[in-house]
Amino acid sequence: MRSKNRMYSLVVFAALMVAFAGAQTFDVKTQTLKNGMKVLVQEDHTIPNVAMYTFYRIGSRNERPGTTGLSHFFEHMMFNGAKKYGPGEFDRTMEAAGGANNAYTSKDVTVYQDWFPRSAMDLIFDLEADRIENLSFEPKVIASERGVVASERRTSVDSNNFGILNEQLWATAFSAHPYQWPVVGWMVDIENWTMDDLKHHFEAGYSPSNATMVVVGDVSADEIFRLAEKKLGPIPSHAPPAKITTAEPEQMGERRVTVKKFAQLPIVMMAYHVPETASPDYYALSLLQTILFSGQSSRLYQRVVDKDQLAINIGGGSQFAFDPTLFTITAQPKAGVDPQAVEKAVYEELERIKNDPVSDQELEKARNIVLAGFYRQTSTISGRANTLGAYEVFFGDYHKLFTAVESYNKVTKADLQRVARKYLGDKNRTVATLVPEKQAPEKPEPPKQ
């Protein structure tokens, strides 16, 4: 996940947007505008503030070789000027009215976030409408923003061994499907997109009918629907992005990739192909993730960090995804520990899950952790806006958030064994290892163009 101005530095350890089972329901009102944009509103008057999240169903999976990273770059451009509010004015105007913003791009979606006092509501709609309808493409601004994104890449990838290795992991695990390239894009692509690529991307992804807006906070649903229809409703819709027809062929044997570079500690990542979020196996895999990684009593922490003392940390899981994705396990071996010793311990633990059912107590623990996580996730207007939007977009219906508890309760111990056996096998596995080198080699001369 890449962001306008917030670094997800531990992105490989954080299972972003983990699903939470809801015991509570919120009163959500919805309306679809004339142009097809769906708006969700949840009123909450606890604080005089509003969180507005707009999800566009476009991400790096909608890119192609040569334009990788374009969705994320485009996300940056959405802050750089339109017709009514010129370069710099979007941020300046919003902040002067007490608002703040950010955005993030994933492999699947691009999400725009506004947080503001309710007094700024009209202005926020004005700003959002202006950039969706009349974004400008100023060559000078684009050149400057290329530098910003290149710096973001240098920081989150080049300067972060987890970032470097994670990129190689995905590039190795996928050979056909667009999940193979990084959200931030390959550096050479960042340097080479053309104006036409950008314009084409805007036309493909930014139809109002391709977006879902979620508003949570000190508002009335009626006023939001009225404002949305007035400011956003007149913006015409057009064709959505082309359907992604490429499916990753079944993996038929382990793949391994190595990165050698200057470092003090190695890193090892293991990844397995798993189905998309909307799949029926989602809930079992999500509980399995909790059992393996959540808390110091979890299976893998206990074995790898605590008992065998092979690694300083271990974590993993899946992110929400439209298409079949990866279930990853990341560990940082201790100094002097062979990364393959970590692998061996992990595989033994996975076999244990496959062969012996987890205890009733362990299953109940996993459900409790998921439930508490749901409370935390939805304890702020911002968290609720993000969660409602993510369920609406990835499960196709925000109501799934309210039935998640039931879905988790239906998962049996046998289901956990079944999904472990089905997905966490060696033929379906990709392993990436970072091997430390003592010295940084001198950079080879760049190839002549």
Added chain:
Amino acid sequence: MKRVVLIAAVLAMSFFAAELPAQQPAGLKLPPFKKVRLKNGLTVLLMEKHTVPLVGFQVLVKAGSVADPAGKDGTAWLTASLLRKGTKTRTADQFSSELDFIGGQFGAGASSDSSGVFAEFVKKDLEKGLDLLADALLNPTFPQDEFNKLLKQRVDSLKSEKDRAQAVMGAYFNAYLYGSHPYGRPVEGDEKSLADLKRDDVQKFYQSSYSPGNTILAVAGDFSTTEMEKLIAQKFDSWPSRTAPAVPLLEPAPVTGKRLLLIDKPDSTQTFYRIGNMGIARTNPDRVYLEVVNTLFGGRFTSMINTELRIKTGLTYGAGSSFDQRKARGPFFISTYTKNATTGEALDKTLEVLKQLHEKGVTEEQLKSAKNYIEGQFPPTTETARQLAGLIAELEFHGLDRREIDDLFSKIDGMTLADAQRVIKQYYPMDNLVFVVIGKASEIGGVVKKYAPQMDTRAITDPGFGSGGAGVTAAK
């Protein structure tokens, strides 16, 4: 990254920045809370908040790394980290299993000024959760094998952190700025101090610092105050009162002149740097005005620093500035990063923006914008039980009270341009600056040495962060 910097600034400063925009109906005050003192001296703060079935606890013990014995940096941190790793009645595994079973959260650590535990539980498991929290605080046994395990993990974590410049920048900067003053110590220890630490050090630290009279326990969330008071008394009354020795803390003296530390990280494609000097203490009377000015200078996306280094030039992904407020004067710093080839350009621009701040100050329009921004962004920082427990504990720790939040509306709105110009002159360094740079020395060494008459160098693989070094000698 910019947002990360901003959040740090907000955490450090905006506890007092509670405001309501003028257009809003007045009344965004800190919710009511009760303060009681148990017979053994424990200070308890209770605030009900019934929006979500969660209860958050914040414990602050008034002894942080400043109280570490000489040469034993990391003692306070290690002590806090080991609280859950074995008690009189629970092994580390039992503690973790019980905690995880109820979906609870428990985090312990230390800062320069304090040690602390944060815990959060679902309402229905509150009694169990409180039992775990009290057990960790009152009955830790610090088993030798758990001590060994954690120490070894920490030694390797240091290696991992030194593989990423941003993870260690703060430790290098504080060490270089504060020198032998305790604020220069690495809170989580370094290669040298960790090698010398013994279980006995941890036990002694616990014995001398963890006592009810030296501790604040704040709780916020979905509970009834009467019942919670009873529960807390049941769990904590047996904590014997002890006299904790006062930890003397001298006021650090700002560095005079310019000095620069270059840390060679030979695989760097980007140069990371911090520039600054000493800032202000938490109770400085100008803290609100400074928060407003720093919002404009380096505390938000359109700040002067980010405008110049990111928005206008594309030199970096993010640039910002922050006043880290502590019991005594904490650090002030500007931080950013840029590719190796533009290191000099970025440094020049950074210093230029600082100069502009001093020469031109801020405008009436900017001042209004910053006031609106702080007021508009404050309410979501007091939304959760966790945030509120942290807030009231922090206020109590610094001897502040609810007026810090309740009165700020008038304080911010009453701020004038003259106030802004005065705090700029008074608190933003100009000629006296410490530079800490992490990057590829063979490419940037020649460029960065021009910024100070004195340049020190280290390799990222050298043990430690250099505390006890340069910073003190020139301090006046």
